[in-house]
Amino acid sequence: MSPQFTDEEFQSAWRELDEPRLEGGWELFVETMGVKIYRLYDKETRLYEYKVFGVLATCTAELCADVYMDLAYRKHWDSYVKELYETDFSGQTAIYWQVKYPFPLSNRDYVYVRERRDLEVDGRTVRVVLARSAPDLPCAESGGVLRVKDYKQSVALESDGGCGTKVFMNYFDNPGGNIPTWLVNWAAGTGVPDFLTNMQKACSKYGDYRQKK
Template sequence: MAMGLGDVRVPDDHDFEKFRKLANGTEGWIQKYSKPSLKVWLQNTTEQNVTNVKLMKAHKVMNDVSANTMYDVLHDAEYRKVWDSNMLEGYELCILNPNNDISYYAMKCPSPLKNRDFVMQRTWLETRDEFIIFNHSIYHKELPPKKGFIRADSYLTGYLVKPMPRGCELIYVTQSDPKGSLPKWVINKVAKFVAPSLMHRLHKACTRYPAWKQKHRPHYKPWLYPEQITLPRFKPDDIMTKEDLPSDDSIEDDESEIKEADFQEDIFLDDKE
């Protein structure tokens, strides 16, 4: 059975194969953005109870970044504070095993949208041919909804990194429900600006990472060396169902009246090809 919202378990081969199929597949995808080294697609999902949440996929070729460096950058929580200007807060709470943790991520959304946050189980895998990282939302007693944020859901979000003779290719897949009452045009804006901006910023971050890492605990990489992990173990009793999740009424989540002209898309245009 594929992992769903709220499921907390160690993924099996079927879960990894599902992600690979989404990342590598072509059927049903509609291209929304195209540049020589960057493509973005959208796809309507047919899964039960997720019909209004679109799948988005981005693919970028980076000739000057190794797959190993990309994998390190995607993992390094300390460095993310340096390059991810959308992150307001992020940290790992606990681990299930050396390749699975539970983490929190709060993001700044472009005005006039309200900020979102996520609680996720994150999984990673390193093989000779690829690196995989993906997550999905779970519900944890120590991470209830927070004041000032709309708690969003990730059905499946992740990265597939493939080595190339020169550099690497990065495939980003996400199926997330931002919650609130967003107008339909927001999805197209996300595909047009947010995904390309993320890929460009990741590329720039990777080119700067080796020099940064040499000055910031260069040998500390717990995603590669499990003996360096210091996080506490996951406690099954701390998991809740979605129905048990306490509500937070401190922020109004109706964004249906937002006008497209008010959307500050310029914040995504600082990195161009």
């Protein structure tokens, strides 16, 4: 059984590369290292949803998408990954991901489904990856680790016309527990640009990694 993402969800993601949708309360949160991050306050959860727009100047969209999808490789370059692997839950392929949190906070883990599609749009190739939590799948929770049950992320990648990649990312998660405001702001304002920088570095080393496998 494949993840149930609709054609419209994929279309909605790539369209933001051309026309960012920022009406309805979106505010510019931070701009750094060529990355703009907007946020939207959710009254129900009292948390923010984020949209990220930027350019990875030194790697192609195809390479970015391949690196983003490679779970085994991510464990080599993303220092916040505690565990990350694809597995089968009652016939549904899903991903288990445990994220390291700073002491004294508990680690968080996710069970989610994802799908990648490479779309042809008026002669352009746009690579879109959608992911969302799948809390109903039978994955036992670990002691001392909080399960994130409300998570979604979409990523759209397209050539910038040169050697780089235009990136759009939309994400929300509810980590539960009492997360200090400073940590939430750091994760969005600094952690996301750092992640994109580290991913760009990872792209430059991906060929060597593949050869050694």
